[in-house]
Amino acid sequence: MDAVISARGLHKSYGAIEAVAGIDLEISRAEIFAFLGPNGAGKTTTVEILEGFRSRSEGEVSVLGQDPAHAGAAWRDRIGVVLQESQPEPGLTVRECLDLYAGYYSRPRGIEETLALTGLEDRGDVRAEQLSGGQRRRLDVALALIGDPELIFLDEPTTGFDPSARRQAWDVVHGLRELGKTVFLTTHYMDEAENLADRIAVIAGGRIVAEGTPGSLGGRDRMAATIRFRLPSGTGPGDLPDALRSLAEPGSDGRVTLRTQTPLVALRDLADWGLARGLDLPDIEVRRPTLEDVYLSLTDQQEAVE
Amino acid sequence: MTRNAWLVLHQAHYDLLSFLRNRQARFFTLMLPLIFMVIFVSVFGNHRIGPEHVKASTYYVPGISALAIIAASFVNLVISLTAQREAGVLKRRRATPVPAWVLIAGRTITAMGVSLAVMVVLLLLGRFAYGVRLPSSTIPGVLLTAVVGSATFCILGYAISTAIGSADGAQPMVQAIMLPLYFISGVFIPNVNLPGWLQDVAKAFPVQHLADGLHKAFDPATHGVGIVWSDIGVLGLWAAVGLVVALGRFSWSPAAARA
Numbered sequence: 087m088d089a090v091i092s093a094r095g096l097h098k099s100y101g102a103i104e105a106v107a108g109i110d111l112e113i114s115r116a117e118i119f120a121f122l123g124p125n126g127a128g129k130t131t132t133v134e135i136l137e138g139f140r141s142r143s144e145g146e147v148s149v150l151g152q153d154p155a156h157a158g159a160a161w162r163d164r165i166g167v168v169l170q171e172s173q174p175e176p177g178l179t180v181r182e183c184l185d186l187y188a189g190y191y192s193r194p195r196g197i198e199e200t201l202a203l204t205g206l207e208d209r210g211d212v213r214a215e216q217l218s219g220g221q222r223r224r225l226d227v228a229l230a231l232i233g234d235p236e237l238i239f240l241d242e243p244t245t246g247f248d249p250s251a252r253r254q255a256w257d258v259v260h261g262l263r264e265l266g267k268t269v270f271l272t273t274h275y276m277d278e279a280e281n282l283a284d285r286i287a288v289i290a291g292g293r294i295v296a297e298g299t300p301g302s303l304g305g306r307d308r309m310a311a312t313i314r315f316r317l318p319s320g321t322g323p324g325d326l327p328d329a330l331r332s333l334a335e336p337g338s339d340g341r342v343t344l345r346t347q348t349p350l351v352a353l354r355d356l357a358d359w360g361l362a363r364g365l366d367l368p369d370i371e372v373r374r375p376t377l378e379d380v381y382l383s384l385t386d387q388q389e390a391v392e
Numbered sequence: 393m394t395r396n397a398w399l400v401l402h403q404a405h406y407d408l409l410s411f412l413r414n415r416q417a418r419f420f421t422l423m424l425p426l427i428f429m430v431i432f433v434s435v436f437g438n439h440r441i442g443p444e445h446v447k448a449s450t451y452y453v454p455g456i457s458a459l460a461i462i463a464a465s466f467v468n469l470v471i472s473l474t475a476q477r478e479a480g481v482l483k484r485r486r487a488t489p490v491p492a493w494v495l496i497a498g499r500t501i502t503a504m505g506v507s508l509a510v511m512v513v514l515l516l517l518g519r520f521a522y523g524v525r526l527p528s529s530t531i532p533g534v535l536l537t538a539v540v541g542s543a544t545f546c547i548l549g550y551a552i553s554t555a556i557g558s559a560d561g562a563q564p565m566v567q568a569i570m571l572p573l574y575f576i577s578g579v580f581i582p583n584v585n586l587p588g589w590l591q592d593v594a595k596a597f598p599v600q601h602l603a604d605g606l607h608k609a610f611d612p613a614t615h616g617v618g619i620v621w622s623d624i625g626v627l628g629l630w631a632a633v634g635l636v637v638a639l640g641r642f643s644w645s646p647a648a649a650r651a
Contacts (some may be wrong), residue, residue: 137487139483159490160489162487162488162489165487167487169480169484169487171480171646172481172484173479173480174481176413176414176475176481177411177413178413182406182409186402186406189402189490190399190485190488191489213413226484230487
């Protein structure tokens with residue numbers, strides 16, 4: 087097992103407050119891993135422990151085969167870090183920022199190549215402070231990539247971005263996948279985790295409450311599909327065929343919801359029933375639970391527990 | 393050249409570039425000392441002043457040199473350091489393999505280089521505008537005092553930055569410390585007429601000793617190489633105290649994110 091990051095029973099307490107309350111992680115080489123959770127869930131605390139910026143209270147941690155709390159320059163030569171908040175180097179152009187950071191590493195990637203990788207090729211001679219928010223963030227990523235690291239930490243890379251800036255940032259992360267980099271990403275956006283990650287862990291209240299691929303997270307692949315429609319006037323839920331009547335949940339908006347593991351069977355029954363009466367259901371919709379539904383139900387459960 | 397020596401110069405190069413592109417830093421560090429020198433020499437004309445009874449211009453070249461050294465080594469260092477710390481710049485650099493001492497050495501070399509450069513400009517202004525002669529025998533005294541003074545104030549800058557929580561607080565804090573000291577330490581006005589207790593207060597702080605060391609080296613009556621060992625000694629003592637504080641308390645992370 088080629089684990090780039092592994093953590094066992096990771097705890098971090100601040101006085102009586104447990105920011106991280108026992109986390110296990112295992113991230114393999116070339117994997118893009120998303121750590122998803124609401125603000126204050128313990129994401130940044132965890133990532134900063136893995137980056138070696140914070141101490142832990144308890145647990146075993148290994149990143150690239152070393153304990154980050156005691157790792158030195160040779161270890162830092164192999165990782166790239168995008169902090170949650172950081173401003174550009176004051177007074178320097180984009181290219182100068184990259185040249186400064188390239189000097190810190192033993193085998194840096196080329197500056198022009200890194201600019202191209204982060205979509206900043208035509209911004210090289212601009213003062214970094216004059217970049218837009220999205221471009222600054224891509225410069226942060228470029229500074230984390232300039233050392234050609236094996237492992238990259240991205241702490242909330244798109245928080246506060248407009249949709250087009252987020253898309254551009256996502257393209258940069260997709261580029262990292264093609265380079266075979268291992269990426270540890272934290273985010274509080276469900277769609278970001280779904281779009282970028284091979285695997286997602288949801289953290290809430292300092293604990294991992296669910297883990298899986300974007301398609302299977304929290305049993306999403308097994309969760310019931312939802313069929314929702316408005317009954318034609320003159321009919322009520324009681325008029326539905328027997329098989330569906332027991333599933334039907336009338337809603338306050340006059341629409342009926344059916345939850346089922348076998349949506350095709352339910353749809354056939356519904357269609358047979360309607361066609362036999364010469365009725366149609368023009369507003370019918372069939373939905374699978376979105377990752378957001380799963381995420382909200384997971385983090386809601388956690389809040390209910392607390 | 394070893395890789396680390398190259399890296400120190402690499403860092404110093406970009407720190408200097410960053411300094412030169414900051415309009416506020418340029419004004420307060422490069423221009424203001426020259427403006428002060430012209431103003432003070434104009435005010436006092438060719439009166440003989442100070443304990444050494446030298447011409448006003450001969451008094452102000454070393455006095456304002458002390459101010460210039462402090463402006464570059466302490467004031468500008470503290471302001472840029474706290475701004476970079478609060479902006480996450482220092483923390484991001486620490487996430488790379490660059491050794492901490494390289495970052496500190498690079499920034500300190502920049503501050504010392506700027507200090508000495510401004511001092512040379514002041515010397516040239518004094519020489520060609522006011523006819524102030526630097527006795528060539530005391531060049532070792534001028535240089536040693538300037539280098540030790542600059543290094544001491546850099547160390548004190550690193551130390552004091554640990555007590556400043558925000559970038560906005562840096563400017564008022566350093567000025568509140570330095571302005572009174574300039575007045576009682578013979579930088580702005582000769583302090584021989586101050587009450588004895590105030591002179592004693594000044595003697596406890598490093599500004600007085602930097603200014604005094606430079607004044608002695610510029611005094612035409614000084615014989616020998618112009619090194620005032622008691623001043624160097626007090627500066628060294630302050631440097632040692634500053635080093636202990638800086639090593640014990642310096643942080644690379646923004647104040648809000650520390651834990």
